[in-house]
Every structure is written in C-alpha cells, then in structure tokens.
Amino acid sequence: MQIIQPSSFHEFEQYYRLRYEMLRKPWHQPVGSERMEDDPQATHLMAIDENTGEIMGGCRVHLESDTEAQLRFLAVGPKYQNKQVGRRLLQAVEEEARRLGAKDLIVQAREYARNFYKRNGFTEEFPSHLLFGEVQHYQMRKPLY
Numbered sequence: 001m002q003i004i005q006p007s008s009f010h011e012f013e014q015y016y017r018l019r020y021e022m023l024r025k026p027w028h029q030p031v032g033s034e035r036m037e038d039d040p041q042a043t044h045l046m047a048i049d050e051n052t053g054e055i056m057g058g059c060r061v062h063l064e065s066d067t068e069a070q071l072r073f074l075a076v077g078p079k080y081q082n083k084q085v086g087r088r089l090l091q092a093v094e095e096e097a098r099r100l101g102a103k104d105l106i107v108q109a110r111e112y113a114r115n116f117y118k119r120n121g122f123t124e125e126f127p128s129h130l131l132f133g134e135v136q137h138y139q140m141r142k143p144l145y
Contacts, residue, residue: 001056001085002048003092014055015046022075027132034073038062042072043100045092047085056080061093064106069097069144071107090120098144105144108137117142 006015020034036042042062046055057076064070071093076085097105108128109117118124122140129137 001088002050003045003088004048006044006046006058011046011055012044015044015058018046018055018058018075018077019073022077023073027135029132036072043096045089045096047076047080047089049080056083057085057089059089059093061096061100061105063100063102066101067103069093069100069102069105071097071105074107074113086116087120094142094144102144105142107140109140111136111138114138114140 004011006012016034020031024030024034039060042060044058044060046058048054049056055077057074057080059071059074061069061071071090074086074089074093076089094105105122107117107122109122109124110131114124117140120142122142125139125141127136128139131137
C-alpha cells in the first residue's frame with residue numbers, strides 16, 4: 001500500500017468516484033455531491049494498491065484555523081476494509097496536519113465510524129449534525145502532540 005496525493009486527472013477521477021460510491025450513493029445523492037467548494041484548498045490523500053494501481057481509500061484534510069485541522073471524507077473501498085487502510089490514511093492525515101501547523105485534528109464522524117476514531121486516539125465531543133436527514137455525525141478531536 002502506498003499513500004499518495006492525487007495529482008493526475010485519472011487519480012482524481014478514482015478518488016472522487018470512491019468518495020461518491022461510499023459516502024453519497026448509498027443515500028441516493030446525485031453525482032457531484034461528493035465534491036466541495038473548498039476541495040482545491042485541501043490536501044487530498046489516497047491509498048493505492050501497489051500491485052494493481054487500484055484506489056483502496058481516500059480522504060482530505062484542511063486547516064480550520066491556525067491550530068486546528070479537519071479530516072473529511074475518509075472512505076475505504078469494500079474489499080479493502082478491515083485491512084488497516086483507514087488507519088494508514090489517518091496516520092498520513094495526522095502527519096500532514098502537523099506539517100500545516102495544527103495542534104488538534106477534528107472530524108465529524110458518522111455513527112458507524114465512532115469506534116474507529118476512538119481506537120485511534122480521538123475523543124468524542126458532541127453530536128454535531130444529521131446528514132441527509134438520517135446520518136448522525138459526532139465531532140471528535142485528537143491532540144497532535
């Protein structure tokens with residue numbers, strides 16, 4: 001597994017396709033809803049299977065303030081789940097957040113992802129928002145010592 005920043009059209013195509021398939025399509029959202037206006041200002045990361053070149057997972061990180069970075073859109077393809085892909089992406093996000101000068105990393109975690117983040121050092125702060133009227137999110141935080 002290799003963690004890269006997508007740079008080519010093909011890499012970004014794979015990256016956004018995974019983001020759509022995992023985080024939007026199951027809730028019947030339109031293609032395009034996986035893209036955000038501030039995507040150009042974020043650092044995007046993707047895990048690639050070095051043997052096949054296939055995307056395994058992806059996410060993005062951006063600064064919310066001088067000291068706080070936010071992780072968004074962490075998704076791992078179905079055949080790569082439970083194989084440490086999410087954990088490796090999270091480690092890369094933490095490194096990038098530190099490089100950007102952040103002291104804390106926050107995430108708006110979906111209900112089903114809360115335990116993943118807790119296992120990786122995050123603490124739950126509060127329920128945040130309800131996405132698509134049904135997907136509860138929780139703000140979680142991890143200090144980046």
